[in-house]
Amino acid sequence: MDEARAARRRAGLVRALRPRAADSPLLDLASNDYLGLARHPEVTGGAARAAQEWGAGATGSRLVTGSTELHARLEAELAAFCGAEAALVLSSGYAANLAAVTALTDTTTLIVSDAGNHASLIDGCRLSRARTEVTPHADPQAVRAALTGHDGRALAVTDSVFSVDGDAAPLRALAEACRAHGAALLVDDAHGLGVLGDGGRGAVAAAGLAGDADVVTTVTLSKSLGAQGGAVLGPARVIEHLVNTARSFIFDTGLAPAAAGGALAALRLLRREPERAARAGDVARELHERLTAAGLTAVRPDAAVVSVRAPSPEQALRWAADCREAGLAVGCFRPPSVPDGISRLRLTARADLTSDQVDTAVHVITATAPVC
The missing domain is CATH 3.90.1150.10 (Aspartate Aminotransferase, domain 1)
Structure with missing residues (x-):
């Protein structure tokens, strides 16, 4: 550790926590x-009311005591807003990406991953134990080439808006590349929800892919919605599959009620404004x-x-x-x-x-x- 610390200092790459007041x-x-x-007062008020009604924590995993009526309302309204059939709320956007990637793949699956993807998608690929091919950034033709000749299940994964430079993925072209080879598409819309699409419905909706049977979306509740948590959106059978197989959902304590209440209040405010x-x-x-x-x-x-x-x-x-x-x-x-x-x-x-x-x-x- 001391050697690594010294190397970081020499390279000017030391990081430190800076608590803000x-x-x-x-x-x-x-x-x-x-x-x-x-x-926003409506969002903090929603969080406070949820904490008063449901308590400070979810008290357990979603499959034990951690699912409340509040979580169910948030999932229903989030799915409806984004144009998906169903949604599943998790404790973070990171956990949502781990859940989606690992539950939708196995050792026989080919994952095609954009070189600019977020660390959570990269970690999901690693944990999946699937064969992963990293393609050049935002390059649908490279995705087509990677899928060509693969005989079996395949999943392309990409951010919708890349967090480093803020550039958007060519989602329609990526979907076409996937469909030409029978592959599914997983889109992390963390930086698109609330900013892109009609009224902030996200990049997947803006690309005309919302509700498609071969597209799954992940979002975070901690960016545009100002709260905490993440969600997976997609066909109901995909969500049911995640409930039964996604380890970062099954074995994690549910999202705190205050965060769910704040996110729901923010979503309703965005619909209104x-x-x-x-x-x-x-x-x-x-x-x-x-x-x-x-x-x-x-x-x-x-x-x-x-x-x-x-x-x-x-x-x-x-x-x-x-x-x-x-x-x-x-x-x-x-x-x-x-x-x-x-x-x-x-x-x-x-x-x-x-x-x-x-x-x-x-x-x-x-x-x-x-x-x-």
Whole structure:
């Protein structure tokens, strides 16, 4: 451990916890609270009421005492909102991805996984013990090639919006590639739900794939919905299969009632105020346009993530620290969290940011940018 620690320090890759205060004065462009709902009174009120009614914890696994009427309502409304036949709520988006990948595959299955996929999908592939072929990022033709000649079950897995650069997967083309070879498609829509699609129904709905029999979606409740937890959405028989086979569901304590209540309140608020989804995208595009106009290298966003390149891990860390000192919280992504080895600042475009706050963010980021 000491040798590894020293190596991390030499490479400028040391990570540390930084507890934040409840009343932090920082302008937040680091969290995944895309719609600004984590502190919305309706959402916190929903969480508080659920805790008062059901208790602080779920008290057991979902198959024992951890399933409440509240969980069932959340699953029904989430499935209806996203256009799926059924849903299954788990304790985190990470657990949802592990459940979906491992329960839908076995040692005879071929998994085709995008090179830019989230760690939870990668870990699901490893735990599945299936043969996994990693394909170049967002490349449907590579997926077709990987599936060609495989005689048996196959599953392609991809993020809908990739968390590092905020670019979207070509879901329709991927679905066509899968269908040409009888494969299923699993989409992690963690960064699409609440931002993309009609009223924030997600990238799968936007691609016209919601409710399809050969498409399964995973989502998180901790980003646009401002709460905690994850869910798998898909055909009812897929959900029934997960209930009986997914280890990260069967052997995990159920999602805390407060998180379920907060997520349900956020979902209902989003249904009532669909303009929040469009606003998050508008803010992302404005940040990108103004930062690139200032000479910075930023990836054009497809959702609410704006990625700004940094010259090195050390400079990225210093840049983020300088932003913090100037009153702005930004994400700092460095190896090994980035698949291409390029360090960057990761900015969250929130729907509740005002024009003045966007101005402040642009000024701070450009004023503190490293000199190349």
